[in-house]
Amino acid sequence: MTIVIFEREEQIKMSDVIEIRWHGRGGQGAKTAAILLAEAASRVGKYIQGFPEYGPERMGAPVTAYTRIGDKPIRIHANILEPDIVVILDPTLIRATDVASGVSENGIFIINTIESPAVMRKKLNLKGGRVFTVDANNISLETIGRVIPNTPLMGALIKVAEVIPYDDFLKIMKEEFEKKFKSRPEVVEGNIKAMERAYQEVKGE
Amino acid sequence: MNKKVALTGNEAVALSMKQINPDVVAAYPITPQTEIVQFFSSFVANGQVDTEFVTVESEHSAMSATVGASAAGARAMTATSANGLALMWEVVYIAASNRLPIVMPVVNRALSAPINIHCDHSDTMGARDSGWIQLYSENSQEAYDNMIQAVRIAEHPDVLLPVMVMMDGFIISHGLENLEVMDDESVKDFVGTYKPDHYLLDIENPITMGPLALFDFYFEVKRQQAEAMKNAKDVILDVAKEYKDLSGREYGLFESYKLDDAEIAIVVMSSAAGTGKYVVDKLREEGKKAGLLKLRVFRPFPHKEIAEALKHIKALAVMDRAESFSDFGGPLFAPIRSALFDVKNDIKVVDYIYGLGGRDIVPPHIEKVFNDLEEIKETGKYDKLVNYLGVRE
Amino acid sequence: MxxxxxxxxxxxxxxxxxxxxxxxxxxxxxxxxETGGWRTKKPVWIEDKCIHCLLCWRFCPDSSVIAEDGKFGRFDYEHCKGCGICVNVCPSDAIDFIDEGETSEGRNDGE
Known part of the structure; x- marks a missing residue:
């Protein structure tokens, strides 16, 4: 499957499925992001899976969630061991969890942080791979009014690796948010702005 | 008619129940099934179904209420998992023995102890002698389709037995996947109206249900019940044919995947079958003659058809997601091996117990199984009859 | 231990x-x-309003109010889940209930 990586046409993987692993803490929206992205991809005709890894799920507890996106039906039912893309909603998890587990030399990290990609590369102790960062906390605070990093990170992900076309993505997300926040159009606006800003502001090495 | 959607297993099953629109649903929560009755309760609250929704204080009561409703003449359902199924155990047998066509989704979860919320098949395997028809679903598509077909299977006059529809806890129940769903009218027409011939609220033809029957009558009643389970096999196939005409999706007693010219194969149920097919394809590319049999109907156990499908295999591994503690493998191993006994083809059959308590099963695990089968095929000998896949040694 | x-x-x-x-x-x-990381709101003791009735200690479902010598001692922030029951039962408004940071980067529990 060929997708655009940060404005360069590239083959991301030999097989036909993009595998994304999300790391967050309960309440930050890792599970919602994994499922929403899968739903959005399914609306443009992709085959998908979106699922969380369940432990004692509570606010603050580490949460891992997964998304698979492909052009053919996905039959495998197992956790993602070798993700192509790792999204980190909370960088304090870098100490708590092995967020880089199974990531190859060509793997992509998208991290919610104020630090630069170079600093995060050091923190992650990475040899290969590519690191992208975006200050999702601040973006969401300014656009949505509270710290909820998942929406901006989804925007950043689409910029880094266009798993589905950006315009389709925004359109579908708008529909989803309008359904979810029927009586609060400012929340819908805020979330869309958050995604657009992160799309613009995400930076890589 | 068919609409492409993305739903979790629980959403798909709740949707099927909405479209079936049963008369009564008895509800009690247990992870990972809770969402089914929870989503259904919002359909009730929104007036999208005509169902009488009965919230009870335990699973024992949930099945009791369902049995009562069904005996009264209603199309009745409930849902459960793991220890919830275990708590309703005596009433589960009563439902089948009273020949009540109840349909119940069971989201497979490991039985305690230790307390575990994740997937294995110990719960429904524990109910395999209860007299219920048992259908295992690989993914949300199958869970949705099995639920709808289950109503017709259960209510068929030659059957009149309750049906359990299984899907793997969390893996399928909480996993979002693509599937096709039908419109409300099509499902409504397919399941039709429940027309019981004997029911307690029939005041024109009053009956007594659930009598005492000692050594003078019990055996005859049971023998008749066994005949109904025998009839179920053909009914399942007939309903599947009708369902194919409606939905375009085909179902049988099991799925034979690249089995025709296979020399080594595995028998597997539920979500791991998907992973198994992925591995079979990989091995086929490497020139190995690998195949897979995904069993859908566990009760009744289609031993003749299974023997026919596997009679040419040289080395076979049964994948069990439950332990029978028989010191002779899991609950799928024994009947498969027994079914192949009459084939007299010297097929080597071994057991792999995997995934207990939700232990992840990944392609490398299944590749190892096929490697072992290659070895067995070459040497004609196996190392261990019962193996444990993915446990820390 | x-x-x-x-x-x-x-x-x-x-x-x-x-x-x-x-x-x-x-x-x-x-x-x-340690369930302290589950909090989204946090109880804070207001010493000069406290009458040391120990109702908070009695009602806390997580044993997260530590009493010392029959008086209020401290909150156990490593285990307090922020349910707010102590805030609710305090008869003298001696407990403040403030927002915890959304991520552990914003946590202000003194770690």
Whole structure:
């Protein structure tokens, strides 16, 4: 499957499925992001899976969630061991969890942080791979009014690796948010702005 | 008619129940099934179904209420998992023995102890002698389709037995996947109206249900019940044919995947079958003659058809997601091996117990199984009859 | 409190060495499971309003109010889940209930 990586046409993987692993803490929206992205991809005709890894799920507890996106039906039912893309909603998890587990030399990290990609590369102790960062906390605070990093990170992900076309993505997300926040159009606006800003502001090495 | 959607297993099953629109649903929560009755309760609250929704204080009561409703003449359902199924155990047998066509989704979860919320098949395997028809679903598509077909299977006059529809806890129940769903009218027409011939609220033809029957009558009643389970096999196939005409999706007693010219194969149920097919394809590319049999109907156990499908295999591994503690493998191993006994083809059959308590099963695990089968095929000998896949040694 | 269970129930223990039935060979080990990270709001003691009635201590469902010499001592922030019951039962408004940061980067529990 060929997708655009940060404005360069590239083959991301030999097989036909993009595998994304999300790391967050309960309440930050890792599970919602994994499922929403899968739903959005399914609306443009992709085959998908979106699922969380369940432990004692509570606010603050580490949460891992997964998304698979492909052009053919996905039959495998197992956790993602070798993700192509790792999204980190909370960088304090870098100490708590092995967020880089199974990531190859060509793997992509998208991290919610104020630090630069170079600093995060050091923190992650990475040899290969590519690191992208975006200050999702601040973006969401300014656009949505509270710290909820998942929406901006989804925007950043689409910029880094266009798993589905950006315009389709925004359109579908708008529909989803309008359904979810029927009586609060400012929340819908805020979330869309958050995604657009992160799309613009995400930076890589 | 068919609409492409993305739903979790629980959403798909709740949707099927909405479209079936049963008369009564008895509800009690247990992870990972809770969402089914929870989503259904919002359909009730929104007036999208005509169902009488009965919230009870335990699973024992949930099945009791369902049995009562069904005996009264209603199309009745409930849902459960793991220890919830275990708590309703005596009433589960009563439902089948009273020949009540109840349909119940069971989201497979490991039985305690230790307390575990994740997937294995110990719960429904524990109910395999209860007299219920048992259908295992690989993914949300199958869970949705099995639920709808289950109503017709259960209510068929030659059957009149309750049906359990299984899907793997969390893996399928909480996993979002693509599937096709039908419109409300099509499902409504397919399941039709429940027309019981004997029911307690029939005041024109009053009956007594659930009598005492000692050594003078019990055996005859049971023998008749066994005949109904025998009839179920053909009914399942007939309903599947009708369902194919409606939905375009085909179902049988099991799925034979690249089995025709296979020399080594595995028998597997539920979500791991998907992973198994992925591995079979990989091995086929490497020139190995690998195949897979995904069993859908566990009760009744289609031993003749299974023997026919596997009679040419040289080395076979049964994948069990439950332990029978028989010191002779899991609950799928024994009947498969027994079914192949009459084939007299010297097929080597071994057991792999995997995934207990939700232990992840990944392609490398299944590749190892096929490697072992290659070895067995070459040497004609196996190392261990019962193996444990993915446990820390 | 000794943590001898850590040896026999290590994350990589094999089936031969795990304890029988998964029995944990110590008691009171709930203390090691730090649930403070679950909070979104946090109770804060207002000393000059406190009358030391110990109602908060009595009602806390998580044993997260520590009493000392029959008086209010401190909140156990490693275990307090921020349910707010103490705030609710305090008769003298001596407990403030403030927002915790959304991520651990924003946590202000003194760590």
């Amino acid at each position: 000794n943590k001898k269970h850590e040896k026999v129930i290590a994350p990589d223990v094999g089936w031969r060495n795990v304890t029988r039935a998964g029995i944990i060979p110590t008691a009171g080990n709930a203390e090691y499971y």
